[in-house]
Amino acid sequence: MDKMTAGERIMMAAMGQEPDRVPVFGVFNDWAWAQLYGKESLMDYSLDAEKLAKVMVWSCKEMGCDSAVVLPDVHPMAEAICEASGLPVPSVRWKDFIPTDAHTLYEGDLVNDPAYGNPIIQTLKDAEKIVPADPYKHGRLPVLIKATELAKKELKDEWPIGAMVENPISVGGGLMGWTQVFMAMEKDMELWKKIEEVTIESSYRFGIAQIKAGAVFGVSHTELPGRVGSKEFLAHPEWVQADYPPELYKRLWDEKQFGISLHACTVGPFVDGMDAWKTMLEHNPGLSFFMAESGGADALARTKEELAPAMVMGNIHPVDIMLHGSPSDVEEASVELIQKCGPGGRFQLGPGCTYSLDVPYENVKAMVDSAQKFGTYPIKI
Numbered sequence: 474m475d476k477m478t479a480g481e482r483i484m485m486a487a488m489g490q491e492p493d494r495v496p497v498f499g500v501f502n503d504w505a506w507a508q509l510y511g512k513e514s515l516m517d518y519s520l521d522a523e524k525l526a527k528v529m530v531w532s533c534k535e536m537g538c539d540s541a542v543v544l545p546d547v548h549p550m551a552e553a554i555c556e557a558s559g560l561p562v563p564s565v566r567w568k569d570f571i572p573t574d575a576h577t578l579y580e581g582d583l584v585n586d587p588a589y590g591n592p593i594i595q596t597l598k599d600a601e602k603i604v605p606a607d608p609y610k611h612g613r614l615p616v617l618i619k620a621t622e623l624a625k626k627e628l629k630d631e632w633p634i635g636a637m638v639e640n641p642i643s644v645g646g647g648l649m650g651w652t653q654v655f656m657a658m659e660k661d662m663e664l665w666k667k668i669e670e671v672t673i674e675s676s677y678r679f680g681i682a683q684i685k686a687g688a689v690f691g692v693s694h695t696e697l698p699g700r701v702g703s704k705e706f707l708a709h710p711e712w713v714q715a716d717y718p719p720e721l722y723k724r725l726w727d728e729k730q731f732g733i734s735l736h737a738c739t740v741g742p743f744v745d746g747m748d749a750w751k752t753m754l755e756h757n758p759g760l761s762f763f764m765a766e767s768g769g770a771d772a773l774a775r776t777k778e779e780l781a782p783a784m785v786m787g788n789i790h791p792v793d794i795m796l797h798g799s800p801s802d803v804e805e806a807s808v809e810l811i812q813k814c815g816p817g818g819r820f821q822l823g824p825g826c827t828y829s830l831d832v833p834y835e836n837v838k839a840m841v842d843s844a845q846k847f848g849t850y851p852i853k854i
């Protein structure tokens with residue numbers, strides 16, 4: 474039986490102490506939605522605040538996760554900016570996005586791959602049309618805020634609710650295409666600066682609105698350091714600013730003590746980004762790191778050591794283990810992670826990325842149960 478609330482558990486772990494047991498990072502809402510309402514109802518996902526709030530509450534109270542994140546997919550901010558600006562929604566949009574595999578959108582080489590879709594913004598003239606989104610008015614943002622508010626009423630302070638805080642690279646990818654983001658940073662800084670300015674302002678406003686609704690931490694991406702390596706990354710001030718804008722993350726920390734969990738989303742090794750993340754952490758102690766599956770428990774343990782005193786989350790393989798493995802495979806991976814990353818706190822057990830809607834319920838349950846069964850402090854396994 475748990476001896477503390479999920480909120481207390483995560484807080485202690487974040488402080489580098491050992492709570493009653495290892496916390497479990499919240500399940501992903503699209504999977505949880507499919508469990509409650511069926512895969513075929515995914516088109517309504519994040520269009521109905523009450524249903525989405527119910528998913529968040531179910532993830533915590535029924536599934537046993539220690540937090541809930543209102544994270545529908547990667548496009549709400551790009552859509553909201555388009556709506557605010559009177560532009561059609563981007564071609565890579567929610568209606569076309571079926572998250573049946575983790576990494577659907579991220580498998581390619583961000584810097585060099587050809588564009589996907591037909592980007593809404595192609596020229597400076599296009600970019601000059603965009604204005605910041607109003608989180609209470611545009612796109613699906615009001616639904617996400619309302620869902621947070623409703624879930625907070627049920628979960629109170631016992632379970633922490635996470636917010637969605639997107640960086641300019643993610644939003645820019647939706648507006649321009651990934652490759653064009655980097656081409657613009659190289660050849661058309663004026664165009665890119667416009668995207669960046671509008672994204673940062675929109676994400677900041679949305680972050681504040683979610684905090685008001687009850688969110689206590691944020692989730693965002695850090696795409697580049699792991700892909701291009703720390704040295705290359707840090708040598709490009711414009712990449713650093715796009716991947717980690719202090720006006721967004723650091724401002725939320727300084728003003729609201731609002732910590733951000735950065736997700737290094739990659740199918741390849743991420744450890745090459747370590748020095749860059751260390752640099753970010755030096756400027757913003759409110760960061761934690763939700764790492765991809767590559768390298769398994771050893772890579773996560775090394776990350777935890779190198780990025781001290783930050784907390785790390787992860788990193789069960791979302792496809793090989795969560796989707797194709799059995800509950801005992803999930804248990805085995807969880808036990809290894811708990812052994813290698815659990816001692817001393819600063820660790821939450823979870824998958825290495827979002828997972829498929831086809832991940833069996835029993836596998837997610839096995840992950841949560843493993844934390845209960847084997848993650849009790851002091852770790853004895």
Ligand SMILES: [Zn+2]
Binds near residue numbers: 736737739825827
């Ligand atoms: Zn990911």
